[in-house]
Amino acid sequence: MRRSALAAVAAIGAATLLMAGCSKADDSKSDNGGTKAAGANAATKDVVNASTHKGGTVTYELSDVPDSFDPGNTYYAYMYNFSRLYARPLMTFEPGPGSKGNTLVPDLAASKGVSSDGGKTWTYKLRSGLKYQDGTAITSKDVKYAVERSNFARDVLSLGPNYFQQFLVGGKDYKGPYKDKSAEGLKSIATPDDTTIVFHLNTAFQEFDYLVAAPQTAPVPQAKDTGVDYVKNIVSSGSYQFSSYEDGKSATLVRNKNWDPKTDPLRKQYPDKIVVNLKVNADTIDKDVLAGNAIDMGGTGVQAATQAQLLTSADKKAGTDNTFGGRLVYMAINTKVAPFTNVQCRKAVEYAIDKVSVQTAEGGPIRGEIATTVLPPDITGYVKDDQYASTGNKGDVAKAKAALQACGKTTISTNLSARSDRPQEISAATAIINSLKAVGINASLKQYPSGKYFTDYAGVPKFTEQQNIGLIMMQWGADWPSGYGFEQQILNGAAIGASGNTNLSQYDNKTVNNLLSKAIGTEDVTTRNSMYAQVDKQTMSDAVLVPLTYFKVLLARPANYSNLVSTAAFSGQYDYLNIGTTK
Amino acid sequence: MILLLVVSAVTFGIFFLLPRLAGQTADQLAQQYIGKSPSAADIAAVKHNLGLDQPLYLQYWHFIKGIVAGATYNLGPTTVHCNAPCFGYSFKDHVEVWPQLTSRLPVTVSLAAGAAVLWLVSGVTVGVISALKPRSFFDRAFMGVALAGVSLPMFFTGNLAILLFTYQWPIFGRTYVPFTENPAQWANTLFPAWCSLALLYSAIYARLTRSGMLETMNEDFIRTARAKGLRERNVVVKHGLRAALTPIITVFGMDLGLLLGGALITESVFSLHGIGQYAVQSIESNDLPPILGVTLLAAFFVVIANLLVDLLYAAADPRVRLS
Numbered sequence: 024m025r026r027s028a029l030a031a032v033a034a035i036g037a038a039t040l041l042m043a044g045c046s047k048a049d050d051s052k053s054d055n056g057g058t059k060a061a062g063a064n065a066a067t068k069d070v071v072n073a074s075t076h077k078g079g080t081v082t083y084e085l086s087d088v089p090d091s092f093d094p095g096n097t098y099y100a101y102m103y104n105f106s107r108l109y110a111r112p113l114m115t116f117e118p119g120p121g122s123k124g125n126t127l128v129p130d131l132a133a134s135k136g137v138s139s140d141g142g143k144t145w146t147y148k149l150r151s152g153l154k155y156q157d158g159t160a161i162t163s164k165d166v167k168y169a170v171e172r173s174n175f176a177r178d179v180l181s182l183g184p185n186y187f188q189q190f191l192v193g194g195k196d197y198k199g200p201y202k203d204k205s206a207e208g209l210k211s212i213a214t215p216d217d218t219t220i221v222f223h224l225n226t227a228f229q230e231f232d233y234l235v236a237a238p239q240t241a242p243v244p245q246a247k248d249t250g251v252d253y254v255k256n257i258v259s260s261g262s263y264q265f266s267s268y269e270d271g272k273s274a275t276l277v278r279n280k281n282w283d284p285k286t287d288p289l290r291k292q293y294p295d296k297i298v299v300n301l302k303v304n305a306d307t308i309d310k311d312v313l314a315g316n317a318i319d320m321g322g323t324g325v326q327a328a329t330q331a332q333l334l335t336s337a338d339k340k341a342g343t344d345n346t347f348g349g350r351l352v353y354m355a356i357n358t359k360v361a362p363f364t365n366v367q368c369r370k371a372v373e374y375a376i377d378k379v380s381v382q383t384a385e386g387g388p389i390r391g392e393i394a395t396t397v398l399p400p401d402i403t404g405y406v407k408d409d410q411y412a413s414t415g416n417k418g419d420v421a422k423a424k425a426a427l428q429a430c431g432k433t434t435i436s437t438n439l440s441a442r443s444d445r446p447q448e449i450s451a452a453t454a455i456i457n458s459l460k461a462v463g464i465n466a467s468l469k470q471y472p473s474g475k476y477f478t479d480y481a482g483v484p485k486f487t488e489q490q491n492i493g494l495i496m497m498q499w500g501a502d503w504p505s506g507y508g509f510e511q512q513i514l515n516g517a518a519i520g521a522s523g524n525t526n527l528s529q530y531d532n533k534t535v536n537n538l539l540s541k542a543i544g545t546e547d548v549t550t551r552n553s554m555y556a557q558v559d560k561q562t563m564s565d566a567v568l569v570p571l572t573y574f575k576v577l578l579a580r581p582a583n584y585s586n587l588v589s590t591a592a593f594s595g596q597y598d599y600l601n602i603g604t605t606k
Numbered sequence: 607m608i609l610l611l612v613v614s615a616v617t618f619g620i621f622f623l624l625p626r627l628a629g630q631t632a633d634q635l636a637q638q639y640i641g642k643s644p645s646a647a648d649i650a651a652v653k654h655n656l657g658l659d660q661p662l663y664l665q666y667w668h669f670i671k672g673i674v675a676g677a678t679y680n681l682g683p684t685t686v687h688c689n690a691p692c693f694g695y696s697f698k699d700h701v702e703v704w705p706q707l708t709s710r711l712p713v714t715v716s717l718a719a720g721a722a723v724l725w726l727v728s729g730v731t732v733g734v735i736s737a738l739k740p741r742s743f744f745d746r747a748f749m750g751v752a753l754a755g756v757s758l759p760m761f762f763t764g765n766l767a768i769l770l771f772t773y774q775w776p777i778f779g780r781t782y783v784p785f786t787e788n789p790a791q792w793a794n795t796l797f798p799a800w801c802s803l804a805l806l807y808s809a810i811y812a813r814l815t816r817s818g819m820l821e822t823m824n825e826d827f828i829r830t831a832r833a834k835g836l837r838e839r840n841v842v843v844k845h846g847l848r849a850a851l852t853p854i855i856t857v858f859g860m861d862l863g864l865l866l867g868g869a870l871i872t873e874s875v876f877s878l879h880g881i882g883q884y885a886v887q888s889i890e891s892n893d894l895p896p897i898l899g900v901t902l903l904a905a906f907f908v909v910i911a912n913l914l915v916d917l918l919y920a921a922a923d924p925r926v927r928l929s
Contacts, residue, residue, distance in 0.1 A: 179655070181639060201683050248683060250683050250684055270701045270706065271699060302887060310773055
């Protein structure tokens with residue numbers, strides 16, 4: 024699961040709640056940016072403040088620090104988004120509103136990948152005239168090297184995902200470029216000439232274009248690679264290059280003079296300078312964004328106190344975007360823990376839960392829409408469906424009791440696990456426990472720290488079985504916005520692991536497993552997507568998880584910045600490629 | 607000598623206790639620094655790179671050796687030499703800890719020094735005046751304010767100061783400017799942070815000074831001084847305050863030492879990239895070497911501050927001087 028940043032300074036947040044009332048005086052000057060706000064959710068429908076104005080400085084602020092600026096050593100969605108300014112992957116996503124942003128377009132490659140061998144071989148042709156910031160030519164060998172260092176030297180660069188290691192032929196045995204000094208490197212990536220790169224996979228994989236959209240395919244010149252230290256001297260292939268980098272504090276990027284707009288239909292190079300400030304107080308970020316002078320880089324949305332201010336004023340609300348975050352908040356039902364081995368008992372849970380109370384506990388409709396499917400609406404393959412519909416989504420006690428009876432039970436006693444350091448998850452779990460009590464299911468809350476949730480507790484099947492944990496709170500976002508990217512890790516029986524497991528329901532249904540492996544080998548997109556919808560439907564009729572909410576964030580739109588568009592490809596964040604400033 | 611022993615004991619303690627307290631095995635520790643679904647080989651490799659596969663006494667030895675003699679790290683294609691004093695190599699950000707600490711130290715020193723001057727001057731002045739006119743309106747009012755100052759938490763006063771003085775009335779700057787670059791800007795950006803910190807501390811000092819002064823002003827030697835016909839100002843400052851200063855110096859030494867080791871909440875609230883913020887960041891990401899580094903540095907400052915306090919005692923109070 025690609026990680027999204029979570030602001031954790033709860034104490035500070037709580038204190039500012041008290042002070043929310045103090046800044047009323049700001050109301051009168053909300054329009055001093057000169058441009059009238061484009062309206063609520065405008066950036067989820069179109070590009071807001073479209074402008075080709077050049078110059079100025081665009082500032083990004085982050086309350087945290089990223090795992091790394093090195094494109095081969097990061098896993099955060101916002102770094103996938105931001106790194107494209109200085110590291111061009113083979114493919115990327117078109118800057119577009121909402122799910123339109125999920126459209127794949129060639130970046131370093133001249134066109135989409137050409138597959139042969141039924142989807143087991145993928146060939147990309149690079150654009151011509153590509154150069155690094157120092158003027159040297161970018162070749163396909165640099166792309167190959169970038170994939171090798173990011174996926175196979177995991178003792179050095181360990182923070183990114185390792186899909187290439189899993190899917191490339193011989194990936195399990197290759198030791199990475201730092202240990203394997205042979206000239207040819209990994210044999211399953213071939214570079215017949217300087218502009219061609221061929222990937223040989225061990226299985227048919229029709230969504231390979233999504234995989235090469237990861238920053239791991241952005242070229243890295245081997246001669247300049249210093250392993251973990253590369254982050255201090257990243258060689259840019261994009262429209263901007265680093266002029267300063269201070270670990271954990273800040274970074275400054277300036278125009279890359281050797282970047283040629285003729286080789287790049289996507290980037291426009293509007294601002295003169297891009298500044299990234301790290302470890303900025305979350306409330307300060309909100310203030311700066313509202314003053315029109317910063318972007319919340321993590322894309323986690325405004326703090327609770329700011330949210331309250333923004334939503335009570337129509338004027339201010341017009342400057343916000345309430346977007347889907349590509350994530351599902353759900354509760355897994357453990358199919359290996361009695362009595363949930365019986366589908367009727369699982370259905371009782373599905374019917375019993377008052378999803379409105381859960382939504383309220385999570386922070387209301389602003390923080391999530393009520394969910395009835397596995398796939399969120401901003402993921403390719405989503406089809407509207409509601410198999411356990413109830414009036415007003417408030418749960419159906421009668422149907423739940425009937426299902427319980429069909430399961431041969433009148434009461435159930437079980438445990439519900441949640442992450443102790445996530446207050447919203449705890450309150451959602453509490454709401455669920457109350458719903459379940461009404462139909463005779465008694466669940467007690469078990470709390471575990473999120474750092475070890477998957478490695479030691481909820482993600483260890485044996486532990487959940489021993490501890491009678493039948494219900495498990497969970498959130499999931501995909502590494503790439505397709506049905507496969509979303510469903511594979513949480514529904515495929517083959518994904519069940521002894522530890523670090525994410526298929527928390529321990530769901531192992533042959534139909535679903537087959538559908539998933541068939542889908543990924545299917546070339547036709549429509550057929551593929553219909554298979555994902557089928558998996559979704561089957562999962563719901565087997566009642567192995569209860570979708571609670573489709574996660575949403577409330578972003579404030581900085582008034583002075585141009586070309587703002589919230590894209591589903593990066594968890595609802597603004598697309599960072601072409602943000603400029605009008606000041 | 608004692609100093610070295612204390613510092614070494616602190617290091618030793620945290621080095622052995624930190625991972626144990628977190629209840630982690632070396633495998634679990636290494637696993638945190640790897641991304642998605644690591645294989646057993648990945649974990650073993652990272653464990654080896656970080657030196658976590660060695661016995662604890664060896665790890666400790668390498669750590670101490672690094673501080674005194676420097677260390678060499680072999681991560682990936684290049685070999686990195688970390689000069690003494692080498693406080694290790696961050697597991698998470700892959701940077702040397704010592705340069706991180708030194709680059710952040712000026713911020714923390716600026717914050718602590720500015721605030722210390724403010725709270726000492728205001729706290730002691732208020733305390734003396736209150737003690738000279740006990741139970742007066744002035745005394746009551748200031749002690750009331752002092753009580754409020756001690757009670758208000760930093761994340762309240764700090765955020766309030768930011769809200770009022772940088773957004774509502776943008777008098778003060780927001781991004782830290784080094785003293786060497788522009789002293790006026792430096793003071794300007796730090797002033798809200800200084801005031802917030804000083805409010806917190808000066809309250810304690812005002813109360814300490816007041817009680818100390820009340821006590822000394824009733825002592826015999828004050829009566830003698832007055833009887834000698836000394837001017838009241840001399841009696842108060844030279845004789846009264848000087849004797850009352852002893853406990854204040856003690857507390858001040860401790861406070862300043864602690865602050866130099868990092869004002870965690872203040873630096874987080876004011877987005878200052880100081881030692882305290884570094885500590886928070888490292889703790890959040892479970893990054894052991896920086897946590898060790900910060901703790902050691904903090905311990906060092908506390909010990910040094912205590913040493914200075916001992917020396918200052920003699921200067922302030924003739925009674926403790928060795929003849």
